[in-house]
Amino acid sequence: MKLTKREVLGAMATVPLAASCATTGTARAPDTIVVGAGVFGAWTAEMLRRTGRKVELVDAWGPAHARASSGGESRLTRAGYGTSRRYSEMAAESLEEWKRLSKDQDLPLFHNAGVLVFFDQESEYATGSYQTMRALNLRTERIEPEELRRRWPQIDWSGVKFALLENDFGALMARRSVATLVEQFVRNGGTYRKAAILPPKGGERLDSLQTAAGETLYAGEFVFACGPWLGKLFPEVIGKRLFVTKQEIFFFRPQAGDTRYSMPAMPGWIDFFGETVMYGFPDLESRGFKVANDVHGAYVDPDTNDRLTDATSLAQVRAYLGQRFPGLKDAPLSETRVCQYENSSNGDLLIDRHPQWANALLVGMGSGHGFKHGPAVGKAAAKLLQSPSAEAEPIFRLAGKAEKHDRFVH
CATH class of the missing domain: 3.50.50.60 (FAD/NAD(P)-binding domain)
Known part of the structure; x- marks a missing residue:
């Protein structure tokens, strides 16, 4: 049966x-x-x-x-890893399996939103990522500020020198x-x-x-x-x-009818600026615009850690959101999540x-x-x-x- x-x-x-x-x-x-x-x-x-x-x-x-660590809403899939070619190869290899798994499902497991990575300066990581992805025949674009402003006017591009767009990748519904x-x-x-x-x-x-x-x-x-x-x-x-750290994720609600922060107008994104790395997703499946700080949080015990976000973390994310995505400056918080990374050294x-x-x-x-x-x-x-x-x-x-x-x- x-x-x-x-x-x-x-x-x-x-x-x-x-x-x-x-x-x-x-x-x-x-x-x-x-x-x-x-x-x-x-x-x-x-x-x-x-x-x-x-x-x-x-x-x-x-x-x-x-x-x-595999629970929750969404995960980025991307191939940019600087000069760490092995991880770029693994991401590309894995993407084909994810796409096969997603095929014919009632709800998609993979959203081909693309991933846009912002850089505030030239770096070995950026150059290595671009060269490796091109060598692997992955559809990757280097985009300069003028073109970034034209294609994504909903983003404030202050301080961004260029960005890499990974067209083949996007979001996995975890x-x-x-x-x-x-x-x-x-x-x-x-x-x-x-x-x-x-x-x-x-x-x-x-x-x-x-x-x-x-x-x-x-x-x-x-x-x-x-x-x-x-x-x-x-x-x-x-x-x-093994270092287990607390990671906080925030979802914000765009204004009613505002499609600028949903697919296809908005890709997944990573923002490298200074020592900070922020990342997020478009409004996937009407859950909200996701923003997270990639900094490693406090060490936690996965058995006893209460899944409560910190007010200071929310304030930091809100300040960032108002600067980089000004149309979401006053967007109400619709949901929070706490997960963990289980880190190697x-x-x-x-x-x-x-x-x-x-x-x-x-x-x-x-x-x-x-x-x-x-x-x-x-x-x-x-x-x-x-x-x-x-x-x-x-x-x-x-x-x-x-x-x-x-x-x-x-």
Whole structure:
């Protein structure tokens, strides 16, 4: 019997699907258990499923739940990374998977709004981004101030020397994208279970996991993609190498009938000015014009952090909004969100083997820019797990993650 999307998502939100419960007795245990149904875990589970493995995806609360780094409304997808070509390649590779996932959905998962990046000066980052994107045959324009004022008169371009427009990219609808991916993963033979996993224990090899409910889950391979909880599952291995920060997002309501801040008149955008980086989205799906400060916030515990925004942060965003987008100077605040980044020391992602267990992978440290890379992360993790002798790529290795928070990758 074929289940509707509503029925599948409903089953995931309440109890494990019947197939995912059959891991004892005569039923074969999964080849691989992936812990964490955020963007990294869900795509890793899907990429492993495509290799023919029997894969079970496990999450304590649900796919891209409200406290997950993959939850919330929207994420930018872009390819500009200065001279960090690997991330540009991953963004381009991942975009094709996101577009396929979005195809034929009732509501789009990807909005091809474009991404416009403002610069107040020439820099290695800007030049490297432009050259790399052009080399990858991505439709990228360098736009000078006069043309910026003509095309986007709703923006005050004071202090901007030039901008780069990434025409192929835009916005991903975060929670909806991950929920849709998990639903398709289950439809295509994967299994899903809601369970809280305790910190793993094992000898030379990891053979099983224990849940908070007293269950034992067996598999031959394990992937841990637990976002800000990765350090809690592995306090000695990860511990002080993971920096979880509070991030605040604000949505403002344009005036009734004002289309200047919606697609197609407005792209997604990033504003590099001085030491500050602001970013945001057009009014997607009538939720409001999104603005956020990309500065790393206070360190938080994902289990106890109350999701309340700070008045000082709102004042800073309002001051910026009135200067850069004057038509929204007095726009009422329609919604706020608090999420978190789970940062590595320098912003590089983590895709590496557990130092004790060769059959276990650690995947995470999205560092505020990782969501867009979900499909490429999943492919890299699956490839590493498929090849026991293979080593992780240097930038993704655990050994390169320090205990000092010093962000480099944007």
